[in-house]
Amino acid sequence: MDDSTPTTQVDVAIVGAGPIGLCFANALSRRGVSSVLIDRQPRSAMADPGNDGREIALTRASQQILDRLDVWSRIDHDERALMCAAKVFDGQSLFTMEIAPGATRDDPLGCLVPNQVIRRAAYAALQSGAPGTGDILWRDEQEIARFRVSDAAVDIQLGSGERIQVSLLVAADSRFSTTRRAMGIPAHIYQHGQQMLVCRMHHDEPHDQTAWEWFGYGHTLALLPVDTHCSSLVLTLSPAAMEKQLSLSDEAFDADITRRFEGRLGAMRRVAEPHCYPLVSVYAERFVGHRQALVGDAAVGMHPVTAHGFNLGLQGLSGLAERIGQAHARGQDIASPELLSRYQREQRLATAPLFAATLAIVGLYTDDRTPARWLRKAVLRAGEAAWPARRLIASHLMRSGG
Numbered sequence: 085m086d087d088s089t090p091t092t093q094v095d096v097a098i099v100g101a102g103p104i105g106l107c108f109a110n111a112l113s114r115r116g117v118s119s120v121l122i123d124r125q126p127r128s129a130m131a132d133p134g135n136d137g138r139e140i141a142l143t144r145a146s147q148q149i150l151d152r153l154d155v156w157s158r159i160d161h162d163e164r165a166l167m168c169a170a171k172v173f174d175g176q177s178l179f180t181m182e183i184a185p186g187a188t189r190d191d192p193l194g195c196l197v198p199n200q201v202i203r204r205a206a207y208a209a210l211q212s213g214a215p216g217t218g219d220i221l222w223r224d225e226q227e228i229a230r231f232r233v234s235d236a237a238v239d240i241q242l243g244s245g246e247r248i249q250v251s252l253l254v255a256a257d258s259r260f261s262t263t264r265r266a267m268g269i270p271a272h273i274y275q276h277g278q279q280m281l282v283c284r285m286h287h288d289e290p291h292d293q294t295a296w297e298w299f300g301y302g303h304t305l306a307l308l309p310v311d312t313h314c315s316s317l318v319l320t321l322s323p324a325a326m327e328k329q330l331s332l333s334d335e336a337f338d339a340d341i342t343r344r345f346e347g348r349l350g351a352m353r354r355v356a357e358p359h360c361y362p363l364v365s366v367y368a369e370r371f372v373g374h375r376q377a378l379v380g381d382a383a384v385g386m387h388p389v390t391a392h393g394f395n396l397g398l399q400g401l402s403g404l405a406e407r408i409g410q411a412h413a414r415g416q417d418i419a420s421p422e423l424l425s426r427y428q429r430e431q432r433l434a435t436a437p438l439f440a441a442t443l444a445i446v447g448l449y450t451d452d453r454t455p456a457r458w459l460r461k462a463v464l465r466a467g468e469a470a471w472p473a474r475r476l477i478a479s480h481l482m483r484s485g486g
């Protein structure tokens with residue numbers, strides 16, 4: 085590192101201005117903590133992100149955090165789709181389990197918002213200057229070339245050559261985080277060997293604000309309600325089957341999806357480009373290091389089937405920003421080992437059980453061998469009879485991206 089180059093001084097460096105990085109900078113600024121956001125993308129792509137097909141199921145806790153960050157009020161009401169009920173189907177059987185049929189528009193199961201709408205609102209919330217008293221610097225189209233951690237600070241050098249000195253370096257650069265790797269933090273990576281296709285479909289019959297999850301043989305299907313006659317399709321297939329699916333003509337694709345849903349919502353028609361995601365789950369072995377921390381997918385990259393990723397990331401960044409804000413207000417070190425290990429402990433407690441449960445659900449519902457099929461039916465029947473099991477599946481469905 086060239087020590088003669090002038091250095092910019094900031095409290096926190098955040099690598100990755102995705103939805104989590106943007107919200108973290110916002111939360112820090114409100115507590116008077118300055119930050120620099122470093123992203124390889126240009127600012128224009130962050131201001132107006134393209135459609136990526138994801139509909140994010142937000143918990144009430146997440147809606148409250150977004151409200152405090154002045155992000156929620158920037159999401160139009162017609163971009164928020166209410167989910168009032170959910171149904172689970174298993175294979176060809178007509179047996180259905182209905183989740184929370186008592187939920188209403190005033191007290192819905194959940195709320196779905198397109199990912200690019202959340203990202204746009206999170207960026208806009210930072211635009212009228214820093215939302216609080218902590219400055220936010222932008223370094224777009226940039227990556228970290230190298231960094232050096234000492235007792236009192238982290239010295240960062242960007243690809244442009246600029247040097248930045250911070251008290252804390254935070255990785256928010258996705259589940260495939262290169263910053264996590266550069267920090268020397270190992271991660272458990274699960275390749276599920278499947279791909280997930282998401283896209284909006286129009287259907288002749290209304291969905292009554294009901295989400296469907298269908299465990300067919302050879303595929304898993306879900307429909308998330310958007311508009312009366314429009315839902316977001318989530319289809320999980322093997323890579324070979326997905327390649328075939330994506331090569332279908334528009335008409336053949338529509339006919340295929342109508343057939344997969346047995347015509348229960350009438351004829352179905354694709355109304356947006358499909359997006360495909362390889363299914364990879366990631367759990368970092370540590371969430372912190374000396375003057376370093378991981379947030380969002382860089383710490384825990386959940387399988388989208390239970391769709392807790394963004395919700396858990398928001399919860400984590402909110403707790404970490406609060407602790408940093410308290411230390412800053414008291415004039416203490418904002419990256420002390422005690423502060424960082426408290427964040428790690430709380431975030432592991434919040435994420436580890438859900439991560440393990442999600443892997444178990446994925447294993448059960450993507451296994452088409454006979455014992456797994458029977459177990460699935462048993463789980464559904466138990467779910468009908470027993471409230472705790474039903475609640476487990478309800479929360480799974482409520483937040484489901486797949």
Ligand SMILES: Cc1cc2nc3c(=O)[nH]c(=O)nc-3n(C[C@H](O)[C@H](O)[C@H](O)COP(=O)(O)OP(=O)(O)OC[C@H]3O[C@@H](n4cnc5c(N)ncnc54)[C@H](O)[C@@H]3O)c2cc1C
Pocket residue numbers: 099100101102103104105122123124125138139140141142199226227228256257258259261262263280282361379380381382388391392393394395396397483484485
């Ligand atoms: C199909 C699907 C459905 C989902 N549904 C839900 C749901 O219903 N509910 C839910 O809670 N979650 C859901 N998720 C998960 C949610 O989308 C993620 O948890 C969330 O996007 C994570 O945000 P992030 O900011 O941590 O990472 P990302 O969104 O991946 O953003 C990372 C940012 O880092 C930048 N970057 C990457 N590498 C570098 C680098 N080396 N240097 C600089 N910048 C870099 C990128 O440009 C990007 O801006 C879903 C995910 C998928 C795939």
